[in-house]
Amino acid sequence: xxxxxxxxxxxxxxxxxxxxxxxxxxxxxxxxxxxxxxxxxxxxxxxxxxxxxxxxxxxxxxxxxxxxxxxxxxxxxxxxxxxxxxxxxxxxxxxxxxxxxxxxxxxxxxxxxxxxxxxxxxxxxxxxxxxxxxxxxxxxxxxxxxxxxxxxxxxxxxxxxxxxxxxxxxxxxxxxxxxxxxxxxxxxxxxxxxxxxxxxxxxxxxxxxxxxxxxxxxxxxxxxxxxxxxxxxxxxxxxxxxxxxxxxxxxxxxxxxxxxxxxxxxxxxxxxxxxxxxxxxxxxxxxxxxxxxxxxxxxxxxxxxxxxxxxxxxxxxxxxxxxxxxxxxxxxxxxxxxxxxxxxxxxxxxxxxxxxxxxxxxxxxxxxxxxxxxxxxxxxxxxxxxxxx
Amino acid sequence: xxxxxxxxxxxxxxxxxxxxxxxxxxxxxxxxxxxxxxxxxxxxxxxxxxxxxxxxxxxxxxxxxxxxxxxxxxxxxxxxxxxxxxxxxxxxxxxxxxxxxxxxxxxxxxxxxxxxxxxxxxxxxxxxxxxxxxxxxxxxxxxxxxxxxxxxxxxxxxxxxxxxxxxxxxxxxxxxxxxxxxxxxxxxxxxxxxxxxxxxxxxxxxxxxxxxxxxxxxxxxxxxxxxxxxxxxxxxxxxxxxxxxxxxxxxxxxxxxxxxxxxxxxxxxxxxxxxxxxxxxxxxxxxxxxxxxxxxxxx
Numbered sequence: 001x002x003x004x005x006x007x008x009x010x011x012x013x014x015x016x017x018x019x020x021x022x023x024x025x026x027x028x029x030x031x032x033x034x035x036x037x038x039x040x041x042x043x044x045x046x047x048x049x050x051x052x053x054x055x056x057x058x059x060x061x062x063x064x065x066x067x068x069x070x071x072x073x074x075x076x077x078x079x080x081x082x083x084x085x086x087x088x089x090x091x092x093x094x095x096x097x098x099x100x101x102x103x104x105x106x107x108x109x110x111x112x113x114x115x116x117x118x119x120x121x122x123x124x125x126x127x128x129x130x131x132x133x134x135x136x137x138x139x140x141x142x143x144x145x146x147x148x149x150x151x152x153x154x155x156x157x158x159x160x161x162x163x164x165x166x167x168x169x170x171x172x173x174x175x176x177x178x179x180x181x182x183x184x185x186x187x188x189x190x191x192x193x194x195x196x197x198x199x200x201x202x203x204x205x206x207x208x209x210x211x212x213x214x215x216x217x218x219x220x221x222x223x224x225x226x227x228x229x230x231x232x233x234x235x236x237x238x239x240x241x242x243x244x245x246x247x248x249x250x251x252x253x254x255x256x257x258x259x260x261x262x263x264x265x266x267x268x269x270x271x272x273x274x275x276x277x278x279x280x281x282x283x284x285x286x287x288x289x290x291x292x293x294x295x296x297x298x299x300x301x302x303x304x305x306x307x308x309x310x311x312x313x314x315x316x317x318x319x320x321x322x323x324x325x326x327x328x329x330x331x332x333x334x335x336x337x338x339x340x341x342x343x344x345x346x347x348x349x350x351x352x353x354x355x356x357x358x359x360x361x362x363x364x365x366x367x368x369x370x371x372x373x374x375x376x377x378x379x380x381x382x383x384x385x386x387x388x389x
Numbered sequence: 390x391x392x393x394x395x396x397x398x399x400x401x402x403x404x405x406x407x408x409x410x411x412x413x414x415x416x417x418x419x420x421x422x423x424x425x426x427x428x429x430x431x432x433x434x435x436x437x438x439x440x441x442x443x444x445x446x447x448x449x450x451x452x453x454x455x456x457x458x459x460x461x462x463x464x465x466x467x468x469x470x471x472x473x474x475x476x477x478x479x480x481x482x483x484x485x486x487x488x489x490x491x492x493x494x495x496x497x498x499x500x501x502x503x504x505x506x507x508x509x510x511x512x513x514x515x516x517x518x519x520x521x522x523x524x525x526x527x528x529x530x531x532x533x534x535x536x537x538x539x540x541x542x543x544x545x546x547x548x549x550x551x552x553x554x555x556x557x558x559x560x561x562x563x564x565x566x567x568x569x570x571x572x573x574x575x576x577x578x579x580x581x582x583x584x585x586x587x588x589x590x591x592x593x594x595x596x597x598x599x600x601x602x603x604x605x606x607x608x609x610x611x612x613x614x615x616x617x618x619x620x621x622x623x624x625x626x627x628x629x630x631x632x633x634x635x636x637x638x639x640x641x642x643x644x645x646x647x648x649x650x651x652x653x654x655x656x657x658x659x660x661x662x663x664x665x666x667x668x669x670x671x672x673x674x675x676x677x678x679x680x681x682x683x684x685x686x687x688x
Binding site: 046047048050087088182207209210211212216217219220221223224226227240244251252253268270271273376 | 391392395396399400402403450511512513514516519523525527530532534607608609614648649650652653655657658
């Protein structure tokens with residue numbers, strides 16, 4: 001039996017092989033030092049993570065507009081932001097980055113928010129030596145993928161520690177249950193860290209209960225958790241499922257505090273409505289911080305987009321600022337030069353001081369916010385700041 | 390004990406959802422011997438038409454029982470028309486071809502609705518407005534919401550209603566005759582085209598009602614929501630004996646209980662695998678399902 005029986009099919013396969021091979025050894029044209037600087041943003045503008053995508057796009061847009069209006073970079077060159085939607089799917093994230101690099105010839109990349117999609121796309125950027133800054137992917141492994149991958153947010157081993165400490169010290173919890181999204185590297189990594197830290201503090205955690213992104217019904221697993229009667233529940237997945245989990249937990253008469261990570265920051269969390277009582281998250285920044293840097297950002301964002309910026313928007317804004325700072329210090333947009341400049345970044349951002357360490361991560365404090373439902377909208381109320389050791 | 394009871398209630402709530410959809414599968418299969426794979430997607434269309442209708446009526450944020458009824462009926466009417474259109478333009482042209490042709494057409498229609506839905510509605514999940522205020526009833530340590538009670542109630546009423554239509558009315562008799570032998574039924578003066586159109590309209594309207602009801606209890610809706618739920622309902626219909634109305638009900642509840650039972654263990658992520666494992670098992674061991682025995686029993 002022939003593997004590809006039809007002649008047209010055979011031709012297509014051949015064509016595919018040739019194109020792939022050509023893409024692999026292609027010489028990227030180097031930026032000639034004039035015209036706009038092309039920066040790629042790949043984001044989940046549609047699908048489950050649409051809120052992440054929208055916020056990161058708006059944050060980056062605002063930063064780019066501010067920079068261009070202030071005279072641009074590298075002697076008056078403007079930044080041009082090229083945007084690709086990945087439909088919240090990891091395989092599309094990797095395709096989007098391939099397209100941005102090989103066709104749109106971007107010199108640097110901003111993205112993604114969800115760790116799973118950054119993990120899928122980062123190897124492409126690394127292969128082509130195009131520097132990538134992820135604004136909000138907290139999974140530890142993201143920056144381990146290569147020396148062209150940077151991030152400007154804290155990582156999950158720290159976030160898990162913050163949540164565990166807050167639950168144990170501030171909420172006085174001793175027994176905890178954890179719900180994790182088995183499909184998301186972010187949720188799995190954060191769960192691991194929470195379990196490790198909460199146990200180290202002297203608390204008890206039952207075996208994490210798994211679900212998959214998109215599951216519509218959590219009553220069965222919540223009933224099981226109810227039988228264990230824990231003091232707190234950690235829901236380490238993303239905002240869409242978090243809303244349903246909180247709501248169904250309250251419907252089952254479970255009134256204990258429910259805690260989540262920065263993955264709760266998204267529009268669909270509002271679906272939790274009144275059930276969003278006694279819920280807390282760890283986050284990157286707090287919009288009610290009186291620091292003028294934060295307040296200026298909040299004001300210009302509100303004026304530009306007519307809504308309050310969330311932490312994803314703030315991080316994305318910062319990512320562009322860090323990148324532009326690196327362009328200036330490198331004196332060019334050449335990949336290796338920008339990479340070297342990024343490795344020594346130290347920028348005062350909206351979300352705090354962004355100083356790159358040897359592992360291309362930054363060390364930043366986390367805030368704990370109480371999530372509340374007021375007048376038909378979700379509000380994140382600042383509770384405390386926890387610094388890294 | 391409390392936990393067990395609660396899990397049974399959870400399982401019943403979930404099972405009633407599958408049962409509502411499985412009833413539509415079974416009815417179309419009963420008459421046409423066609424697995425209408427687009428049925429789960431009609432259920433999705435029901436939820437979306439309800440969503441737009443509820444927003445048009447301004448029900449988002451001000452719950453009203455009357456509004457909820459209007460929305461449900463509107464969605465049912467819309468989907469009944471869609472169901473008839475699907476039958477007229479996708480299934481009728483291939484009715485006299487081998488059965489496999491119709492099956493592949495059904496898969497095509499299903500994909501068309503799913504990905505057409507992504508184009509029209511967008512891939513981002515929407516949240517269905519709370520048209521009726523959510524209330525939780527507690528009995529002992531067992532909790533159930535009014536929405537879930539409503540779903541269970543409607544599933545039971547629909548089952549008896551369908552039994553009545555099929556066995557006690559003229560159109561039901563015509564449906565049974567068409568099911569038994571299309572050609573002979575035609576010779577006896579039955580307008581089989583109309584009977585088949587009616588079957589699709591009824592099945593699709595039920596799917597729409599299911600879509601709206603489920604969206605009330607589990608408010609997250611997206612264009613692919615009918616895919617997995619539809620497949621599970623299909624498993625339920627086969628388990629109960631495809632073509633049998635009480636079978637669809639029993640199959641749905643069994644699948645719901647099984648899924649809930651499994652979710653309660655450490656193997657919660659194997660839920661879908663087990664549901665489809667059941668499908669394979671039942672096809673190997675007892676292809677007719679629990680209730681499906683003789684052709685006469687079939688609708």
